[in-house]
Amino acid sequence: MYFEFYEPKFPISKIYNRNQRHWFVLTLSNLKQHRPKSRKGKINWARSQEADHFANTVKLYRQGKYDADSFRRFRLQHGAYGTRLTSDYAMVRIKLPAGEIYPHQLEKLSQLSEQFSIGSAHFSTRENIQLHWVVLEDVSEIFRGLAEVGLTTREACGNSIRNVMCSPLSGVCPDEEFDSTPYALATARFFLRNPMAQNLPRKFKFNFTCCEKHGMVRMVDVGLIPQTRQQEGSTQKGFKVFLGGGLGNKSFVGYQLEEFTPEEDLLFTSMAVVRIFDRIGDRKNMARNRMRYLVNEMGWEKFQNLVLKERAIVRATQSVVTRLNVDDTPNEIKRPIRISDESGSSNSDGYERWLKGNTFKQKQSGYYSVFITLEAGDITSNQLNILSELIQDFSSEGLARCGFNQDVALRFVHEDDLPRLYSQLLNAGLAKSGALTMAAPIGCSGTTSCNLALTNSHRLAKEIQRKFLELKLDEDDDLRDSSIKISGCPNSCGQHGIATIGFFGGGGRVGKDMYPNYMMQLGGRSDGETMLGISCLRVPAKRVIPVILKIIDLFKQNKKPEDDLKSWIRRVVNGIDDSEIKSMDDIKKILTPLITPPSKTDDPDFYSDYGNDTSYHTKTGKGECAA
């Protein structure tokens, strides 16, 4: 084709992964062939008139007929964030309740990312998909496209009930009591556009999960784990409900409301909590108005009582029709008909490695969930299209589920189909190994688009992943359950507080020269033994990788036979290990030589952040809390 008449999209200096460039994926000639009709979601989240309304409001705002603050609120309510140091662009956040996404929706997102964004889209940590660097005036066109496939951005940002999450393993996890997905969807549906949740003191988050191990229920306003109990000879469904947790400038671990919350009480409990927060939550102090501060200030017992009382009132005053519309007719599981004959490459060693680090054996015999790790959540528009096809060809449930780690999972893949799926993922650049291991770090958007960012946390996560894969650390069983998470500032969008090794960005200084720097925290976790990471020391950006590798080294030298990195770090941060490294102080001592700044003439690279050739300096704009 006529390459010579185009400017390369990427200046060579910016390309780090050139073999995945797809210049002409856009030609109309690449129209895909028709497959049998793909499955569509049962719930239409969209409202098409919101597109026109948004377009008109942008016009009024540009004409000065709408003041900046009201416009900002309006924009956030509709799922559009501001972008780093400019008012010309927005980030559009698309909610995927319970993380469900269907093939035709991925196709549409592929188109929209090509047309209105940067040719890539981003999977977030909260089961949203984001389009960055969208011209504000085009946002309504995106809404229009989303409405065609039943998706919405409504209440994806702002002081509202954010996307209702659900574990990507709900429905397939061997340890779950029952599938909480229908409850997550029903909760999302109840609160979306609900007048009671349009002007909360601050954002509010629900997370449903499958079991203790696979979710973040203590790190969120309302976290829910399904459980059952026997009563009068029958099994009763219900939840463990955790309230008041959250990550942030100050993080808290949530409290369990009561022993057992029966399913009939799920909605009343949720409404009660939202109503209390709405009524007495702090509306003035922006920095301390998440519900966890309210719980903390009031004390758990008082708050707990308030919730139980409020729930009684809600229960008594609601008409009988107020109930969750839980649709738990099971999704049809139908193994797709094999449409081509090529076989996969199960005998390549890449396959075994991928199988080990990226797949999860489901409770349904013969089926696997396959996780696709994306560098810091980024995916090209072409890959979105391929993903859509792969769901149709391989997933017996006909949809994909977003993970918690800026990743996405295809579930109900028959074990006989795994080699073939692997080879197709490989062709598409989607078969990076280690999705379920420490080799898949999280990085928030950082200086790539966030107003508050101090460092390029996004790129750092990519760099760490590349290094880990190069060293094949994804294959190391001792590291498997550990995690690395990075935020570009003290806010916690990158969830550094619950990482085994977490980082948040800041600036360091030698004389008048600044360099990008991270506070490193160790020992965070979000499972049944949830705790927040403890600050260890500040690590310059360009020393983060050597420091992580050094910690792994120390672990290997000092571990006990049954240890993994997570258990070893836990003992060290609690100061109860009996090896040479007994406490955080011992670690600090050993790491300190690694973090000493060189002089600028010796090592100018130390003084610039990833993705920049120029010297580091900090610059931030007004925050909209770009989670």
Add this chain to the structure above:
Amino acid sequence: MCRLSQEKVVKITTDVDTLRSEIKDKSVRVIDVRREEDYKKNHIPTAVNLPLANLLSDDSPERVIKLINSMGIDDETSVVVYDDTFGALASRVAWTLEYLGHSDVSLLDTTYSRWKSIGLENDNLVPEVQTKEHSLKLRPEILATSDYLESAKEKEGVILVDNRERLNFLEQHIPGAMSLPYRTLATQDKILRPKEDMKRLLDNRGISGDTEIITYCGSVGTLSGLAYYALKSVGLPNVKLYVRSFKEWKGLSKPTEKQEEANYWDLSAE
């Protein structure tokens, strides 16, 4: 169909069915702007080949008029141009014809691959063409040069549109330009959005009325050629193509602008 030239409606694209019946009626000259080797394999019946590279090797009016004559095109010939690159290369050729004073030229509304994929006729016959005489009436009002652009930019109300991809725009662009990537203009199977859609999109961007609009892209005016036709398709009367585009602008060391203090490249998964 008998149309008096004064009454001619500006037709930007020709749909597949219309083109097929025009070919049957022998009332159209079809130009295939793909590479010669592709053309030789197969093409739309009766099409002549004018690879864009050939045109660009010397696009002085004197030479291009000869090319036009040799393709059997005179002032009255109805011309339809197509390519396999979402209409961008075809647009550049169509614009050149317009610039030399040919008024009846339009773009096939889809690509050759699509034409073939829906099973439409094609062959590898090279038509016999009788040379014709085309007049030369340059239309400078649809061309922007770098000098013109530089002065026009200062004028109130002139809109400068950059049709490269968003990341290229953020990295560097002509000061004051607005980013409207070429992909925004198309749909899945048509080289241009339907008129109402296009109108709404442009209207949201404040592109409407009789404002003067100048389009540019990376190097030779292909992507911006498509944008030229996109703007014409909604009836905007005053559109110019900066045909030498950003490549020349940079070559002349004219001022550029960039989106500072943000690492947007690192968001790309490519």
